[in-house]
Amino acid sequence: MGGVYSYFFPPTPVRIILLGLRSGGKTTILYQFKLNEVVSNIPTIGFNVELIEYKNYALTMWDMGACDKLRPMWKHHFKGTDAVIFVVDSSVPRKDIEEARDEMEDVLATENLENVKVLIMANKQDLPNALSVEDITEELHLNRPGGCMKDRTWNVIGTNAIIGEGIYEGLDWILTVVQKDI
Numbered sequence: 801m802g803g804v805y806s807y808f809f810p811p812t813p814v815r816i817i818l819l820g821l822r823s824g825g826k827t828t829i830l831y832q833f834k835l836n837e838v839v840s841n842i843p844t845i846g847f848n849v850e851l852i853e854y855k856n857y858a859l860t861m862w863d864m865g866a867c868d869k870l871r872p873m874w875k876h877h878f879k880g881t882d883a884v885i886f887v888v889d890s891s892v893p894r895k896d897i898e899e900a901r902d903e904m905e906d907v908l909a910t911e912n913l914e915n916v917k918v919l920i921m922a923n924k925q926d927l928p929n930a931l932s933v934e935d936i937t938e939e940l941h942l943n944r945p946g947g948c949m950k951d952r953t954w955n956v957i958g959t960n961a962i963i964g965e966g967i968y969e970g971l972d973w974i975l976t977v978v979q980k981d982i
Contacts, residue, residue, distance in 0.1 A: 808901035810860035814978055815880050818863045819907060820887035821900050825923040828961040829887060830863040833971065835856070838962055847877070857975055879910040882981075883919065883974045890922045890958070897931070897939040904940065905948040918954040918971050919979045924967075925958040933958045955979050 818826040827848060831839045834850045844865035852859040861970050863907065864874050884907070904920075907913065922936040937956050942949050956975050960967035 811853060811856050812844055812979075813858045813860065814882050814975065815860045816883045816885060816974065817874075817877060817881050818861060818885045818887060819874065819904075821889065821896065821903065823963040824883075824887040824889040824900075824920075825959075826887045827861045829885070829921065829923070829959070829967055832961055832967055833859070833861065834965045842932070844939065853888070854971065855975070874907065876914075878910060879931050881913060881916050883917040883975070884889045884908075884913065885919045885970065886935055889924050890932075890936060891927040894931075894939060895934045897936070898981050901940045903924070907952065908948040908952075915981075916952075917934055917974060918952055919974055920956040921959045921961075921967065921970055923955055923959045923961050926962070928958040934942045 801915065818830060820826055827841045827844055828838060830850060831841075832835070832850055832854050833854070844863060846865050848863040850861050851960060852861055862877055864877065882961065886904050888897065908918065920936065920940065920942070922931070922933050933956050937943065937962055941947050942954065955970070957966050957970045957973070961967060
């Protein structure tokens, strides 16, 4: 029965890029979506890409390596992107949040990302020194008039990638807002 259904109602393709600074949890999030488990990983050199079937969607998810030398290469993968998940390590010092803000602002000003939906995952919420979703929103200047989120559909959600907390709620939000444009 599933084969007949998928023949007449094929999954909707959605392209999502996972971005953020190093050690934020991007790869952990990708493989929670793909395998529903934590995999041991090392810093991503280049990128990881996975096709994930979720609900009636065929998600192509790109996890982009975040070392300084790789970030200029990100823009070559932006064309056709429906949504960006920008992962922020909520437990880092505020100066590192500023670096994340600067990187996010630069990325979102890039051609081919003008109309993408943006989900910020405030990851590592389980750690005792983690900034709240409200603090992350403030530190990233998301509500500032004329900022990088002006005229964009965006959301911030707290996550704990190790146990998968919040990540599916974030993915469901993305699919809801992307569906309106399909």
